[in-house]
Amino acid sequence: MSGTMKAVRLHEYGGPEVLIYEDAPVPAPADGEVLIKVQGAGVNPVDWKTRTGKRGAAPGLKDPFPLILGWDVSGTVRSAGRGVSKFRDGDGVFGMVGFPDPGSCYADYVCASADDLALKPVSLTPLETAGIPIAGLTAYQALFDTAGLQEGQRVLINAAAGGVGHFAVQLAAWKGAYVIGTASKRNREFLEGLGVNEFVDYTEGPLEERVRDVDVVLDPVGGTTRESSLKALKKGGFLVSIVERDVHEKTEGLEVSARHMLVKRNSAQLEIIAGLIDKGIVKPHIHRVFPLSEAAEAHRLVFAGHVRGKVVLQPE
Numbered sequence: 001m002s003g004t005m006k007a008v009r010l011h012e013y014g015g016p017e018v019l020i021y022e023d024a025p026v027p028a029p030a031d032g033e034v035l036i037k038v039q040g041a042g043v044n045p046v047d048w049k050t051r052t053g054k055r056g057a058a059p060g061l062k063d064p065f066p067l068i069l070g071w072d073v074s075g076t077v078r079s080a081g082r083g084v085s086k087f088r089d090g091d092g093v094f095g096m097v098g099f100p101d102p103g104s105c106y107a108d109y110v111c112a113s114a115d116d117l118a119l120k121p122v123s124l125t126p127l128e129t130a131g132i133p134i135a136g137l138t139a140y141q142a143l144f145d146t147a148g149l150q151e152g153q154r155v156l157i158n159a160a161a162g163g164v165g166h167f168a169v170q171l172a173a174w175k176g177a178y179v180i181g182t183a184s185k186r187n188r189e190f191l192e193g194l195g196v197n198e199f200v201d202y203t204e205g206p207l208e209e210r211v212r213d214v215d216v217v218l219d220p221v222g223g224t225t226r227e228s229s230l231k232a233l234k235k236g237g238f239l240v241s242i243v244e245r246d247v248h249e250k251t252e253g254l255e256v257s258a259r260h261m262l263v264k265r266n267s268a269q270l271e272i273i274a275g276l277i278d279k280g281i282v283k284p285h286i287h288r289v290f291p292l293s294e295a296a297e298a299h300r301l302v303f304a305g306h307v308r309g310k311v312v313l314q315p316e
Helices: 045-051 133-146 163-175 185-194 223-232 247-251 267-278 292-304
Strands: 004-010 020-025 033-043 072-080 092-096 109-113 117-119 154-157 178-183 198-201 214-219 233-241 257-260 286-291 310-314
Touching: 004 292, 020 292, 033 133, 033 292, 045 292, 072 109, 072 133, 092 133, 092 267, 117 267, 133 163, 133 214, 133 233, 133 267, 154 163, 163 178, 163 185, 163 214, 163 267, 178 185, 185 198, 214 223, 223 233, 223 247, 233 247, 247 257, 286 292, 292 310
Parallel strands: 154 178, 154 214, 178 198, 214 233, 233 257, 286 310
Antiparallel strands: 004 020, 033 072, 033 109, 033 310, 072 092, 092 117
């Protein structure tokens, strides 16, 4: 397939205004890749952080322009490069593409390694599916691969109504943990519906005065929230941060452990999550869908915070 497509590209780093909706060449799949007709692209905090040029994946990118952001994709396979037997034309797929190299999902078409992809959950629309990859994999890897969460343990999930948080709540509940979730009071009913056993309004005073003897903390916030969370851990407890690389240094004088984690591509785990979704155990919540041409507005919303679940872009 050749020709042009619409994409959102950066020609320089900066604010949301540098996201330009324009024509771009349709990519061709290399060996081991498939060409996907994008039906939905998730928007994550790493997207706006990278757009600034100072954070996210930006420090590792060399001569990236023109750069197409986006690592979450849901769509349909249109063609395959040599060596691909896992998928056929017409398959609905989803995945976390190429991270931390450019994923290029803010476009009508994207090429992705077949190894990064899984068949989409049959019970979801493509737009719902687009909200899964990074947030779902982050929650899964933080809770199980990094923290080793076990049945019966007490887990504290900060920002529980957010993209990573709302997946973590559901996965921890599936595991059989006692789930404590922090959020603003408007999210109480939402979180209880996802499986939170104990809701904590983070605006109502110090966290460590209301939560005690926690085995595991998942912290997507950092700063003072991380400080309070460490105090809420029981002796020997473990905090996993997805935002502070030096979090292990913050435990000095405390009888607890902490570790930073960076999400990794893993199609086998995507298949597990898809299976849980099709069984009705996990469900992504989509806060808002923007047309691809309004990617700048989507970035502004995600940057502002207080998003319940995920924000998704839809090619027009």
